[in-house]
Amino acid sequence: MNHVAFYLSNKDNKVEFVKRLVSGAVLPRLKHLKPAIFSEETINKLISEEIRHDIYLVQTQVKNSLLHSSQGERKQALLDYIISKNPEYLIVDNIYDSLDTEAQVQLKHNLTEIANHIPLVQLAVRRSDILPFIETVYRIEGKNRLVELQNESKPTDTSRFRFQIPYSKPENVKKEESLVRFKNVSIKYKERCVLNNISWEIKSGEFWQLIGKNGSGKTTILSLITGENPKAYQQDITLFGFKKGSGESIWDIKKHIGSFSSEYLRGFRRLDSVENMMLSGFYDSIGLYKYPNEREILVAKQWLNILGFYELRKQPFLSLSKGYQRLILIARAMVKQPKLLVLDEPTNDLDDHDATLFCELVNKIASETQTAILYVSHRKEPNLKPQFIYQLTTNTSGSIGSIVNV
Ligand SMILES: Nc1ncnc2c1ncn2[C@@H]1O[C@H](COP(=O)(O)OP(=O)(O)OP(=O)(O)O)[C@@H](O)[C@H]1O
DSSP, X not given: OOOEEEEOOTTSOHHHHHHHHHHTSSOGGGTTSOEEEESHHHHHHHHHHHXXXXXXXXXXXXXXXXXXXXXXXXXXXXXXXXXXXXXSEEEEESTTTTOOHHHHHHHHHHHHHHTTTSOEEEEESSGGGSOTTOOEEXXXXXXXXXXXXXXXXXXXXXXXXXXXXXXOOGGGSOTTOEEEEEEEEEEEETTEEEEEEEEEEEETTOEEEEEEOXXXXXXXXXXXXXXXXXXXXXXXXXXXXXXXTSXXXXXXXXXXXXXXXXXXXXXOOOOOBHHHHHHGGGGTOSSOOSOOOHHHHHXXXXXXXXXXXXXXXXXXXXXXXXXXXXXXXHHHHHTTOOSEEEEESXXXXXXXXXXXXXXXXXXXXXXHSOOEEEEEOSSOOTTOOOSEEEEEEOOTTOBEEEEEOO
């Protein structure tokens, strides 16, 4: 069986490429076979069906809908579902994003098994993700030309960000100020305990990574911090000096947090320019719905300069590559000089080159500002250097937390 991988970059139009693959234009030998696609796109489509039409085609092992499941649970459920449909070949895209180490090993094992029976076509943006049994790896040159990948190493674009970050109000942040404090926080969904007695503190200027297996409760912790989870009210949580439930408004909390999640662009179709997208960070919206003032416009321009995107400011945001969109969304989270920057799986879907840029930007924020960073990811980014790691360890009575050595 001949298995093939395509090592793509964020500049390649993946949606178009998948269409051409399925039509047989790229690999004519697969033209008359029935494909199945294992990708984030497929998950997003199924979630849209759940939301818009109340159609629940896929259930996870714990019998949740996709919408209410963790990222890892979604991927496992999707693979089970598509294999049950007996495809004649399988297209797998960015297989390891959002999966914990154990789930990655399991998925690799499952795909190896599937590849004994049907051809597998892998799309990868990280070279290290390419499955070991793949015989041929191509990259795309120009519009559609396939070039077999040799062991060439790509030059990395280092020190791209030349200007200093505009940070005008460090006096507002006290050294060692407590930003987030959880005391014995326990959370249940229905009768299932997800978090068990979590006590944790994040102080100003600190750089944390939150790790834990799929379903261990990382996103739940983030939602307790960002104010999106009503269960926070029954807990002993203090955010930016406000004890939860003490009459603070959501804005009292939100104004201190800049956040980025790789899910932010799900369903985003607006025509906002790059500059407007950057400005929307002042209003916590994705896309600009208000008139910004002069200072806000100035700060947004400074950030565009740092990223080297000033010339692109009038272009539609969605016309940029995924990696560039992501850099803008991270800067967007920073424009209001938040005390805490929350990054949820920020390198999902980023190619090797853009992941390097991303790490450079986050390191720059960590070293030049007083903003504390909370970074959630399964992927080890060797260029990223958090100071502290908080680990959730799953348990039948909910996950417990501990600080592990970096
Ligand atoms: N609104 C909800 N209703 C019911 N169950 C939920 C809800 N939100 C999360 N859960 C469940 O709580 C558990 C923890 O989910 P969470 O998304 O916090 O995990 P995670 O550590 O972020 O996982 P992943 O790494 O896979 O994204 C999961 O089993 C999930 O299915």
